[in-house]
Amino acid sequence: MARLLIILTVIAGLALAFFGLLADASPQTAYLAQNGISLFLVICAVVVVTTVITSVYILVFGVVGDRFARRRLHRFIGWKLLRSQRKGRTVMSSLHGSWHRMLARTPKRKLALLGAGLGAFGGLLLLQSPRTWNAVADAVSPDFATAVQVALLILGGVFFLVGVAGLVLGRRPGPAPLPVIGQRFAVTLPTFISIVGVSIGIWALIVVLGVMHGLQSDLRQKILRTNAHIVIEPQRPDGALGDGLALESEIAALPGVAEAHAFVTGEVMISSPTGIGKDVTVKGMSDDALAHSQQLEGSVISGSVRWITRPEALIPDRYRYTSGADLFDLAPPDGDAGDDAGDDDETFAPIVGTSPRAALLPGILLGSELANNTLLVDVGMEVQLISPDGDVGPTGLRPKLRSFRVAGIFRTGMYDYDQNLAYMATSDAERFFNYGGDLNRLEARLTRAEDAPTVLAAVRDVLKARFPGLKASDWQERNKNLFSALQLERIVMLIILGFIILVAALLIVSSLVMLVVEKVREIAVLKALGASDRSIVRAFMVVGTFIGGFGILAGVPLGIGTALVLIAQGIALPREFYITDLPVKLDAFELVIIGLAALGICLLATLYPSLQASRLKPSDGLRHG
Incomplete structure (x- = not known):
């Protein structure tokens, strides 16, 4: 809980410093900075959503993965290599421990948190008055005054709730709960980063190609309407x-x-x-x-x-x-009047x-x-x-x-x-x-x-x-030249954005190479027990399949959801672009190609580590593992 409060305070301080620095900046600099922050927040939101979706998939598959993997040796080995074999405290045990530490604080610290929350609320009420708000806005900027209000509201609410909860519920916290140790369903950190990288690359490909497809369709419709x-x-x-x-x-x-x-x-x-x-x-x-x-x-x-x-x-x-x-x-x-020309009505x-x-x-x-x-x-x-x-x-x-x-x-x-x-x-x-x-x-x-x-x-x-x-x-x-140029542009964008998945593939290579070094003894034992080189290669191919599969399952729904939101809400464009809203159009064939290409790249990334693992001699692994 203390770490969370510190993180919130630091973020609030950075936000206030950012808006304070923009007060004296030129309009162009302020515009670029605000767009940069908006893009950064969008990327952070995408990373968080992708991480949550990937974690859910891994958690759900972890429950049924052992039963599925036991049917084949290479799947069993691949699943065991993919998962983190470390044991640790369960999620409920960690939350229970954090709650007990919050209640067990001394009364002085609880009163200090409560006082900090009340002080933040007092500052917020003071800033609500037009005279104070205008003074801050004139001294720095209106955006800075608004940022101060938001920061005081969030920090005051968090500190006040934590302080009140500690005073009301923490009179008799009791003994500290014993930690509960369990098997983790999570994968290793390098592997998890690779999965998130693949999913973000797929998301970017779907959204960008959807926008380009929409622009091409809109242009084609306008051309065919006039010509x-x-x-x-x-x-x-x-x-x-x-x-x-x-x-x-x-x-x-x-x-x-x-x-x-x-x-x-x-x-x-x-x-x-x-x-x-x-x-x-x-x-x-x-x-x-x-x-x-x-x-x-x-x-x-x-x-x-x-x-x-x-x-x-x-x-x-x-x-x-x-x-x-x-x-x-x-x-x-004159001279062309008909029979009704003299009608008075x-x-x-x-x-x-x-x-x-x-x-x-x-x-x-x-x-x-x-x-x-x-x-x-x-x-x-x-x-x-x-x-x-x-x-x-x-x-x-x-x-x-x-x-x-x-x-x-x-x-x-x-x-x-x-x-x-x-x-x-x-x-x-x-x-x-x-x-x-x-x-x-x-x-x-x-x-x-x-x-x-x-x-x-x-x-x-x-x-x-x-x-x-x-x-x-x-x-x-x-219009052959125009549509050929648009098609070439889509292909170039596909290649450029494909480098995102390629970077994720390099992360897969590095993580699997580290996995081979870490699991030298286990691989040597498997080969000593009779596992063939082909089984070891197929086990690492299973690891690549899991990474690509989880990345596709997380990236494709996120990309389609983002495109549907853009279609439903729309993004108004300036008049200079001669398009009222940003056009977005999804192509099912492109979605299938993106998913298969991502899976193929992930499988290719496992070739070098799997070959290195299959060439390992049992005696060397047992001696140097």
């Missing part, structure tokens, strides 16, 4: 599809194709009224494709897809309001701050990063598209310029797409890029993205038979 699974385009950069609508019908009729849309695309420069310019990719798609395609489903955060073809509804957000009417019920342009929202003669510009959809952070425009504001493929004038080649009005802003969750992509109507894109009635790109989405290679082969057969001059590619080919 099509199969893309058909002319072999020449300035070519066209030909009969794009007929090709669209044939591709949509193929098995496994969910939707297919032909459109116009091109590279242009877009500029805002403030003069900010940016190169973007423009897709000109039909009204039906824009409204029902999975590309923009649920991605429009401001405006509407329908406003691309309803320029009369496009006015700046700060000027738009309604008076009981929907925004789409605005009055049609029809009311329209007034357009404040705009002229009735304002030009009706075609609409365009912009990505959130492009609109909000680059061009600084909002829904209803005017932008210009600039293309170098213009007309030849008196002064030479002139770029083509055309004004558009922002009809909506979308957010896909992929920075490159939200920064470099824009959508408009097919007719507007055909006029701007001088395609007439032709289309130059077709995108198809499948019911299952994994069927892309099979459907791609069927698409290429169609192109070869009826549409020569066109080429097709799937999402795996178009």
